[in-house]
Amino acid sequence: MNHKTAMTLLPAGADGQLGPFRRFLLDRHIARCTSCRAEQEALHALSTVVRTSLPVHRAPPSLAARIGAALPREAPPEPVRTRLLWPQLGFGVGGALAGAALTLALMWTPAAPDRLATEAVANHVRSMLADHLTDVTTSDQHTVKPWLSARLDFSPVAKDFTASGYPLVGGRLDYIDGHQAAAIVYRRDRHIINLFVYPSNEADALPRMEQRDGFHIVRWRSGGLKYIAVSDVEAAQLQGFVTLVRQAAG
Numbered sequence: 001m002n003h004k005t006a007m008t009l010l011p012a013g014a015d016g017q018l019g020p021f022r023r024f025l026l027d028r029h030i031a032r033c034t035s036c037r038a039e040q041e042a043l044h045a046l047s048t049v050v051r052t053s054l055p056v057h058r059a060p061p062s063l064a065a066r067i068g069a070a071l072p073r074e075a076p077p078e079p080v081r082t083r084l085l086w087p088q089l090g091f092g093v094g095g096a097l098a099g100a101a102l103t104l105a106l107m108w109t110p111a112a113p114d115r116l117a118t119e120a121v122a123n124h125v126r127s128m129l130a131d132h133l134t135d136v137t138t139s140d141q142h143t144v145k146p147w148l149s150a151r152l153d154f155s156p157v158a159k160d161f162t163a164s165g166y167p168l169v170g171g172r173l174d175y176i177d178g179h180q181a182a183a184i185v186y187r188r189d190r191h192i193i194n195l196f197v198y199p200s201n202e203a204d205a206l207p208r209m210e211q212r213d214g215f216h217i218v219r220w221r222s223g224g225l226k227y228i229a230v231s232d233v234e235a236a237q238l239q240g241f242v243t244l245v246r247q248a249a250g
């Protein structure tokens with residue numbers, strides 16, 4: 001979780017209103033960030049003052065039920081969609097790509113509820129927590145690809161992108177969206193990128209980026225495979241990674 005997201009979640013955290021997953025990510029950030037820690041202490045001090053100095057009157061359950069019944073049902077929010085052109089800006093993905101005029105439409109969908117994005121982030125976080133990032137740990141693409149192909153009924157691309165700043169770390173078997181999937185693991189500086197790949201008979205679809213709990217998620221479909229890339233790297237860096245994967249997959 002980055003600092004900006006942590007700061008916006010601190011008040012809810014101090015009120016005990018975060019779910020266990022966000023709670024975990026927030027606590028992990030606070031442990032490393034002195035400015036968030038100071039903010040959290042200030043919030044705790046404030047809420048203690050409020051709790052001890054103000055009387056609390058709870059509404060009886062019957063009244064709460066009547067008020068609830070009288071309120072109109074809340075409609076689900078429309079997802080906000082903004083079209084971005086991607087990736088015309090030069091992020092450092094290597095000279096080979098610099099000349100390639102790639103203009104891909106990228107849909108940005110902030111916080112639209114989506115089970116698959118949640119599952120992808122959960123698998124990504126679990127892979128880093130459970131000491132089970134990789135089943136086969138090697139930067140040798142000629143090892144990772146056959147290892148995965150031998151265990152799955154499809155053959156994912158597992159190319160090393162060290163020259164472009166995204167070294168291959170390894171691969172493992174994972175399970176997502178009701179499918180056995182290849183999880184191909186890359187590194188960008190100190191960040192981990194999980195690339196999930198599994199078969200799909202849906203039509204090809206261009207990459208689409210979402211943001212969830214401080215992670216970026218890009219998913220697309222191509223050639224009978226579904227791809228989901230998850231990481232806490234910056235959006236432009238994950239876009240650069242996705243461009244490399246798409247080129248490698250042909």
Ligand SMILES: [Zn+2]
Pocket residue numbers: 002003004006007029033035036
């Ligand atoms: Zn912070």
